[in-house]
Amino acid sequence: MTRDQLVAMIRRKKSLLCVGLDTEIHLVPEHFMAESHPVRAFNEAIVEVTHDLAVAYKLNLAFYEALGDEGWSDLEATIAYIRSKGDCFIIADAKRGDIGNTARKYAEAFFDRLGVDAVTISPYMGRDSIEPFVGRKGKWAIVLGVTSNAGAKDFQFLNVNGDRPLFETVIRTVVSWTSPLDTMFVVGATHIDVLEQARAAAPDSFFLVPGVGAQGGDLDAVLDKCMTKDGGVLINSSRGILYAGAGVDGIPAARKAALELQRTMALRMISKGVIAK
Numbered sequence: 001m002t003r004d005q006l007v008a009m010i011r012r013k014k015s016l017l018c019v020g021l022d023t024e025i026h027l028v029p030e031h032f033m034a035e036s037h038p039v040r041a042f043n044e045a046i047v048e049v050t051h052d053l054a055v056a057y058k059l060n061l062a063f064y065e066a067l068g069d070e071g072w073s074d075l076e077a078t079i080a081y082i083r084s085k086g087d088c089f090i091i092a093d094a095k096r097g098d099i100g101n102t103a104r105k106y107a108e109a110f111f112d113r114l115g116v117d118a119v120t121i122s123p124y125m126g127r128d129s130i131e132p133f134v135g136r137k138g139k140w141a142i143v144l145g146v147t148s149n150a151g152a153k154d155f156q157f158l159n160v161n162g163d164r165p166l167f168e169t170v171i172r173t174v175v176s177w178t179s180p181l182d183t184m185f186v187v188g189a190t191h192i193d194v195l196e197q198a199r200a201a202a203p204d205s206f207f208l209v210p211g212v213g214a215q216g217g218d219l220d221a222v223l224d225k226c227m228t229k230d231g232g233v234l235i236n237s238s239r240g241i242l243y244a245g246a247g248v249d250g251i252p253a254a255r256k257a258a259l260e261l262q263r264t265m266a267l268r269m270i271s272k273g274v275i276a277k
Contacts (some may be wrong), residue, residue, distance in 0.1 A: 001089050001117045002138050003091045003230075006206075009055050009087045010231040011275050014266040016223075017258060018056035018091070018208065019046065020238025021078060022063050022102075027139045027243055029250045039067065040074040046242060049255040053262040056089035056234050057082050058208075062151050079114060089234070089240050090116045090141065097122030097129045104132040118142050120186060120208075123170055127177055134182050141183050146198055147212030148188025157194075167194070171201040180204040186258070187233075189217025189228065195225035203228075209238045212261075219261065223268045231274055237261060 001009075010016060015211035021043050028042045033040040047057070059078065082088050096106045096119060109132075110119045113140065118140035121130055133141035146156055146167045156167040169184055180202070187198045189211035198207070207226055211217035212235050224231050237257070245253025269275045 001087075001205075005138075006055070006089055008231045009089070010141050012087075012270075013053070013055055014263045014269060014275055015053055015055050015230055015260075015262045016227075016235050016269070017054045017151060017243055018048050018058050018089075018236040019054045020058045020093075020156075020210070020235040020243070021046065021055070021061065021260065022058075022060040022093075022238045022277050023242065024063060024248075025067065029247055032250060035069070037074055039064075039071070040077045043074070043078040044078070044175060045251050046254055047078070047082055047085060048249055048260045049083040050241065051082070051088060053255075053258045054088065056236075058091040058093050058236055058238075060093040060238075069174065073195060076114065078159075079116065083115070087168055088123050089118065091118045091120065092116040093120045095120050095122050095144065097125050099125065100128040100132065103129050107132040109138075114210060118184070120144065123174060130174065134178050136182070139182065142208050143174050143180070143183060143185050144184035145202075145207075146191050148190045148217065152188065152191065165194075168197060168201050171198060176203050177206065180206070184208050184234075186210065189219070189222045192221045195222065199226050205232075205234045206230075208236060209233050210238075212240070220268070221266070221273075225270055226264060227268065227274065228273060229272075231269065233273075235265065237260070242268050254268070 032038045032042045063077040092110045120142045159168045184206040187207040189209050218265045241254050241257045244257040270277050
């Protein structure tokens with residue numbers, strides 16, 4: 001999916017919502033456990049009630065790899081099901097990062113085999129670990145900038161260039177290597193105090209923003225500090241949607257949670273002139 005296509009979808013759906021399919025089998029509602037593939041069935045039910053509200057889905061590979069062959073099969077089937085619903089931006093949350101020849105194989109695996117639109121990338125190993133993921137039309141690298149976990153402050157906030165923190169150095173450096181047409185950055189909603197700093201470092205780039213919902217990130221603050229004329233952000237919610245309700249009420253509750261987020265986003269996009277009223 002190209003940037004123009006992504007922006008057009010954001011405006012058409014009036015949404016910046018990314019649903020995180022970080023599905024834990026022990027949290028799948030009991031009535032899905034009778035299915036031959038309970039994780040797959042649960043994912044499909046979530047997609048069914050959110051695809052008109054979401055512009056993106058993010059699948060955290062760890063939750064599928066942990067289930068072995070069946071988990072990988074569920075991952076492939078979920079991606080195919082999302083594709084069957086029409087326009088949606090699909091992210092493999094893999095956090096890969098390795099030397100060039102290995103990175104090329106990761107890019108082939110995710111883009112050519114799985115057919116996702118984007119892959120999250122750890123930039124620690126430098127430019128040659130990122131380059132294989134960019135320059136492919138309609139495919140994206142999403143580079144870790146400021147992550148939403150508490151441990152982000154262990155390294156990402158260390159000053160490395162005078163008074164510039166490492167995360168800002170990473171973002172500015174990757175911006176100089178790549179294009180906002182195929183590169184985004186992960187910027188966590190739990191670090192409200194540095195969102196403007198991250199946006200200043202990458203004024204034209206999309207941000208994938210985790211941490212809204214169960215992690216306590218402030219949606220309004222994120223939109224105030226990070227939204228651009230094209231939208232400019234994909235706001236991820238995983239547990240806040242997946243596990244919004246219990247038992248048979250879980251799927252209707254998931255739609256309600258997604259709808260509340262989408263409505264807030266739409267109102268803010270109208271106020272910022274991203275979409276018409």
